[in-house]
Amino acid sequence: MPATDIAIVGYAQTPSLRDANPSEVQLLVPTVAAAIEMAGIGRREIGFTCAGSCDYLTGGPFAFVSNLEAAGAWPPISESHVEADGAWAMYEAWMRLQEGDIDTALAFGSGKSSPSNPSEVWAQQLDPYYLAPLAPDPISLAGIQARALLDSGKATERDFAQVVANSRHNAASNPNAQLKDAGASVDALLAEPYLRNPLRKHDCPPISDGAVAVVMARGDRARSLCERPAWIRGFDHRVEAHQPGVRDIRSSSSTALAARKAGYDGGPLDVVELSSTFSPQELILLESLGLAPDGPTKVNPSGGALAGNPIMAVGLVRIVEAAARIIDGSANRALAHATSGPLLQQNLVCLLEGE
Amino acid sequence: MTDTAKEDLVMEHLVTLTYHERLTDNLNRFADGLLEERIIGAKCPSCGRVFVPSKGYCSLCVVPTTEADEIEVPDTGIVTGFTIVTPVAYYGQTKTEPFVYASVRLDGADSTIGGQDVTGVPQSELRAGMRVKAKWKPREERSVDGMTNRGWSGVDGVVESFEVTGEPDAPLDEYKDHLF
Amino acid sequence: MEFAGEIGQVGGSFAPETGVCSHSSVSEPRITTTKLEFPYSRTLGPVVGAFLAGLREGKLLGIRGKDGRVLAPPLEYDPETGESLGTDMVAIGPEGTVVAWTWVDAPSPKHPLDHPFSFALVKPDGADTAMVGAVDAGSAEAMSSGMRVRPRFAKEPHNVITDLEAWEPVA
């Protein structure tokens, strides 16, 4: 069984930006520094570092190599990199911390979507034989998923719009959010035209640039660095089959499984932060976690991924948003979620608690 | 199409992805300088090392550098290392003849500029330590269009090559820690 | 506010579609352009190869999964258990049923059709799973879940999935 005395003791994120002027590594340099500063440790004290990014998002092979410069890799450091959202980088660093020979670790994630056409980049993530040549963009696939959800009778277009309105309202008080509107109304949203019937533009995420970093520590080290650390009580990720036609895209079995494996028992949560990049996915994820959209749990108080979607950082941002609420005392138990692949194919759950 | 079994088992897919990114502020100023025959670097406020071009931060101290830290360096320097590359053919490759790929440490800089052509000496006589000076392209031919935030194509749209000056070679100490 | 939904929108309002800005002013940031282009050549193996070969002859093939389901498109390994499925190909279709769909008003140059169309999950007759494809239905009003469609094969096949050019509504 993994140890449960590892905690987030420092974090930082850039605002989610439509087109950031700094390069990806320039976004990371101050972000990593700020997370380390919040943890109150020296850079050289960090026992292990793991980064998450995507070459193809940045625009070329080995793009991740320059991100190493933000980690302060001289003298040499113990370091690894995942071609995935920073949430998976955090998972690897959390795993490495379990071994007891080190007591702090750093993880970060970064990506700039603005230089590319994300619709074209992410079509290249699909099965190269049966799907990629058709170039089904993420919005089209999400449109199919939304239709399947509507046909199942589990949701209506009004429910989608309500998710968006909630996101805009919540984002209004989040300085890092990109899309915010305290006055967003469901009726006004429903009056908008379709982009991919039954999805409207606002049901889709913005194009975003951003970076995020966390510092974790173990046991008493965590207590000494942070008054109220965000303890990681469970951490798991699971993947489903790839082809959208061979799995039930109206539900997220891998989210439910990851939550169970992370030790989530269905008990009360103060906050849940979900990487639902399309509004119907928020409903799918809530159902898979056994949560109601209007229940006692605050859903995406940051505004979630609909309010800012820096791909490769957005999942770790969810964990940071949940951890921030534990650390500031406004929540005691929170669940954060990250996703990868088309239509929620792969999902990660991190369960956080105060002490 | 010939109906051989093997051809049935191959699929061709031309993948094209295009990226447009604003040049970062530090590189934008570097590009401005190049068009005026000036080479701009940044001096780290913490360790004093000079990086050409500026990265916008010092990778050793991990502190940001700003416009205030930027300084001009001369267009003369030392070849610190090189390869004579026999080009291999691949999609988009236009090189067909062996070419020089050299690193140059400009005087006053601590970093090197990679991938430079060195002229004024036969390829077989090129050696590390040779002193060189930038041979600027005519003003009307200069372009910084190929520059990117990922470090490709630093000065080659503006500097034709680095020409050996014929001065005595620099002592090993001035380039041995700057191999690439 | 700008959204991912802007098809063909590249790099935001500052980015020209072609070429690179060559500004002389020190205040105007330059736009860099990087093109990653390569003609990849994919070897297909026995199952994907058989499926694409079938398309050239106007035939649709599925494969039998470990649980007896007929999978379309045919996969080499069972999507649930990971076991090898061999080459137990099964003729399916040609007609099928739309399981779920969306409507693309403004196709991108990379999409399979150059006029408005539907991306849909289509379950070929005789198959137990659905495959992603384009439905050439004219307008969104002509689309519905459960509608019947038939395949239209490319006149000049290129050994690629778009040899199944589109599905068409069955009148």
Place this chain on the structure above:
Amino acid sequence: MSNEKCAIVGVGQTHFKKRRDDVSIAGLLREAIDRALEDAELTIRDIDAVVIGKAPDAFEGIVMPEIFLADAVGATNKPLLRVHTAGSVGGSTCIVGAHHVITGIHDTVLAVSWEKQSEGNAQWGLAGGRSGGIGAGGAFAPWMRAYIQESGAPDYIGWMVAVKDRRNAAKNPYAHLKMPDITLEKVKESPMLWDPIRFQESCPSSDGACAVVLTNEAGARRSSKPAAWFHALSVKSELSTFPGRNPVKPQAGVECAHDVYRQAGITTPLSEIDMAELYVPFSWYEPMWLEGHDIAGPGEGWKLVDTGATDLGGSFPVNPSGGVLSTNAIGASGMVRFAEAALQVRGLAGEHQVDGCRTALAQAYGGAANYFAMGLLRSDPPA
């Protein structure tokens, strides 16, 4: 909390070739995976988590391809993690897999690394899709020249490494280039690609995959075959370029090796380690890593080559498998080093078995020689 012991109990490799035109990417991976599972006497259902490594996605033109491969590699409903640390990725992937076991988070983990370079072009990929690419050989050539200059090594040392590795590969059923009849003359007469590297001193471009099954003590007991036990594993990275960097003997490589020796309680690697699988894509990297990991003293690495110590029958065999010089599917190459080291300490390396091998070193490096992944495997479990 105490850590679990971790062993490699299954090893599988594809046959490596210039172009594996008989398989899809999934088929390529499964060839290695199925061999590893068979070796481990397990099925894909026994695997708790999958770790995948490969070098840049642009080599095959698929963004994060493990996503489309998830079910084909048997990861459905399991954790799937993708590692990318440039050329060292195969080693890093094996190490990340091992951490899953050591921490007790999972019992039995599959780690697989691959590259299908013939789908694209590695030279194009290394050049970032631009003209004027210099390839890895062009990048490393100045450092090899610097090594030769500093060490005073004669030029035939590089040829000797090439001859040894190609002849070793002839004894390895999975190797790409098998040249039992290669001679120093043939290497010497092959065209110069990047001075000092000649064609026959350079690695090929291969399609292939490598997989290992990692498990804990209880898992190892279930197997009827011997296990290869991890006694040390380490990853170290440094900046790829900065003033004052020594790219000939990178500090990250020195520290990675010393971390491994310390964990395994080794003080004199040359006498305490029976063999090594080192990432040698260009001939001169064999003496360079012998010195770069303090196996040999400064200027002494090439002498080990010269005296035949690194031959299959020598006192410190290096790359009995034929090494990267004979087989290079980039993403897989680092893991092949770990897999081959495991075969050696298990006594299962067949024709290229080092007699009596009980302690083996595996090493992978990548990027501008700024990423290192190393491990030490023994026939016996740690105390």
